Amino acid sequence: MKFQYILLPVLLFLISCTPGIKRIDETRSPDIRVLLSSISSKDSIEFKGIYKLHSEEAEYEFGTANNLLYIVPSEEGLLLYNQNRYLEYRNSSVVRFNASDHDSHFLYRGREYNGDLYFLISEDSPVYLINKLALEEYLRGVVPAEIPCNDMANYEAVKAQTICARTYSLNKMEKLRDKDFDVFADVRDQVYSGVLSYHPAADKAIQETKGIILTYNNQPATIYYHSTCGGKLEPVENVFGNIIMPYLPQGTDAVSDIFSCSASPRFRWVENRTFSQLDSSFFQYYNKSNLINVPPVTDTLNLQMGINVLERTSTGRVTKLAINYADTSVVLEDSNIRRFLGWPLGTSLNSNLFYISQSNDSTLTFHGGGYGHGVGMCQYGALNMSRKGFRYYHILSKYFPGTLLSKGY
């Protein structure tokens, strides 16, 4: 009998010692609103699967007999039609198409997207086409577009990228809660390529890190990343203004005695710019030129263009570049330098990390390093670390030291 009295508390104590059963986080992934396009002229969408349009009068079903839907924005609002339906909406309204199941998706401008879609019609701006879907689903279309997933040696970098992308998105969602949408679907935020870019390795990384984000002071950390730093990480305040983020590293980015991203095809690059190319850029951005739309010369004329590097950051990135041309003097700063020097017009120079040499009277040679702004995680550096056997938390602690891995939802 005494034995039983002893046994009972001992058993209870033993049970308390067994490893705790993990609580299943049943919190659903929050929805993110992705701006796919600003529609200002006639466009179309093709449904692949059932989509339901809820309106005050009725509920319409698209995707069975009515696969294609034409979109015509006008001053008064929006016109949606196909062979069977003709629907008119006035300004300040929202037209929602809800996917009936997970397999339903829609095709827009050659890309397929999962989740719901809706049109935001306002008087002051073009019609917004917004894709609303679970954040985890959104990441499936983002991660493969941001980092190469084909090689499993890159897997830890893929996981690190997944956590960065999730943190970035969650941060934007919280900051822009009251706005029309959370993120752009292109490089203005993160490239979102939709269903066709889904990749098993990315899916696995998303599943394994489900809901995990980087936090700093119990808040989602502000995340920056870029393709190739070129060997030096840039302090955030030099690129994104007067903000202090102590967890973003700066200076040399190396593992042992090798720059982390030295395997990147853009680790070092050389590009030439001729007088004519720079004249075209000057015309594009300042509407002045000595070669375009000028009367034919009647006498030999010597044109001059002065280019001065005025200021660099501690890492060597050019932050001020003066140009004297066509009776005009301008001082370019930060990302405008890359835009001005980009060729073809409309593109950007790989990075601000460069020095210049003069090849001949009318040609400058830019010797550069890296691709992108250089702040935060260097993706090629992360890939290199992954291939060397580092784990994703090593990568993240290297590029975001002081942050914690936490459950975001």
Added chain:
Amino acid sequence: MISRKFNYLISILFTLVIISCQQSLVKKSETRGDVDSTLFFKQIEIQDPFFEAIQNSGEQKFSLTKKLIPPPQPIPESSKFKEIEGYRVQIFAGVDSIGTISNKIKATQITADTIYFLADKGLYKLQIGDYPYYPQADSVKRNFRQNGYPGAWIVKRQIFIPIKDTTGVAKGEQVQPTVSPNQNTTGKYKIQVIVTGTENKARQICNELKSSLNVLTFYESAGNLFKVFVGSFDDETIARDTLEKIRKLNYTDAWLVY
């Protein structure tokens, strides 16, 4: 006795299990520094020529120049022909190309001048030319009207003529001045038709009068001017008749010199 021993044994065993379950009582193993230590490699200052070049470049100044050279002068038009306003004689227009070709063959038997085969505004046309002066075209028109083309008419248009040949005849055919039986070069009377500042114009007028009136013409230089004459004539009546004809050709200032 056995039961008590058993209880002790059980108690000791449970105590051991409990101790093993309490993590706080378990001695922690040393961290495996070697596994992750690559992350914390001692940072070595990497000597890189690229960053050295950036460091040495400092504030760089460059001056680009481009020399603009005037474009080459436009190549002059062919020196062989020039385009002027002139005349052609249209003898046929039809929708049937084969019929037009057969008419062209027929026209070659009537004239030695160039026969143009044109496709214009849905019609196939035959034109004879080129003639810088109306009387030439008129003469050809009349010839064709008499030879089976009553609808022949004169078309005014741009024509090409040999630049050195201003005789006004197509294909550069040089017209020799023809002298009327009643004319000679040593006659008492001659007609001054016009005075002009350009030699070309003087030559043109000579040729025009030569072909329309079939008379001897010439021009003389007088300082910066050129005087165009017709003649000369021994007979005053013939000279005055010719003067009248010349005045009817719009040379109203023509006058008789003797």
